Amino acid sequence: DADxxxxxxxxxxxxxxxxxxxxxxxxxxxxxxxYRQDPGLGLRLIYYSFDVKDINKGEISDGYSVSxxxxxxxxxxxxxxxPNQTALYFCATxxxxxxxxxxxxxxxxxxxxxx
Amino acid sequence: xxxxxQLGSHVSVSEGALVLLRCNYSSSVPPYLFWYVxxxxxxxxxxxxYTTGATLVKGINGFEAEFKKSETSFHLTKPSAxxxxxxxxxxxxxxxxSYGKLTFGQGTILTVxx
Numbered sequence: 001d002a003d004x005x006x007x008x009x010x011x012x013x014x015x016x017x018x019x020x021x022x023x024x025x026x027x028x029x030x031x032x033x034x035y036r037q038d039p040g041l042g043l044r045l046i047y048y049s050f051d052v053k054d055i056n057k058g059e060i061s062d063g064y065s066v067s068x069x070x071x072x073x074x075x076x077x078x079x080x081x082x083p084n085q086t087a088l089y090f091c092a093t094x095x096x097x098x099x100x101x102x103x104x105x106x107x108x109x110x111x112x113x114x115x
Numbered sequence: 116x117x118x119x120x121q122l123g124s125h126v127s128v129s130e131g132a133l134v135l136l137r138c139n140y141s142s143s144v145p146p147y148l149f150w151y152v153x154x155x156x157x158x159x160x161x162x163x164x165y166t167t168g169a170t171l172v173k174g175i176n177g178f179e180a181e182f183k184k185s186e187t188s189f190h191l192t193k194p195s196a197x198x199x200x201x202x203x204x205x206x207x208x209x210x211x212x213s214y215g216k217l218t219f220g221q222g223t224i225l226t227v228x229x
Binding site for chain 1: 149
């Protein structure tokens with residue numbers, strides 16, 4: 001089983017619908033992240049959480065919200081999806097330990113298409 | 116704000132040829148630097164990372180990268196390309212103690228020809 005699991009792996013939805021992408025991890029890491037990947041743009045940080053009570057906006061948080069339900073669970077919501085949110089979304093984790101450099105461990109991605 | 120520039124969105128090499136993927140970072144504080152690889156329909160996998168110490172870093176699958184502070188570069192190389200190296204490669208940095216808040220480059224798609 002994967003250490004970082006994302007559901008769903010693929011979703012097609014319509015403009016205006018609410019969508020939730022879920023992420024769970026078994027690595028025991030305290031930090032979790034949501035990134036978005038678009039062709040030619042690399043990965044961009046949407047939100048990150050350093051522990052259950054700590055939620056922070058990344059560089060492209062508009063139109064998104066998150067919830068850290070437990071140390072192991074971090075979900076991303078699109079309250080009213082729009083076509084330019086069509087992308088590949090990645091959840092990632094890292095641990096707070098000096099010397100690691102904050103290496104990220106990624107899930108396999110959730111491909112979202114908004115029609 | 117930090118930025119990472121990967122020179123060349125597409126690189127094509129012949130099997131057995133040298134692979135060179137270029138990356139320049141912007142962080143003014145000592146950076147942590149990473150190279151990740153993404154195979155089709157998969158997540159990102161760490162190839163190698165530089166945190167402190169030796170500036171020449173060796174990673175998996177025969178890849179290595181050299182941290183050059185004077186050039187703000189962290190280029191990825193492999194002496195001899197293999198067909199299985201075809202993938203997209205991402206350079207990333209996190210400045211100072213911003214653990215995990217990686218800033219990624221735009222990615223370089225590597226194609227390997229027989």
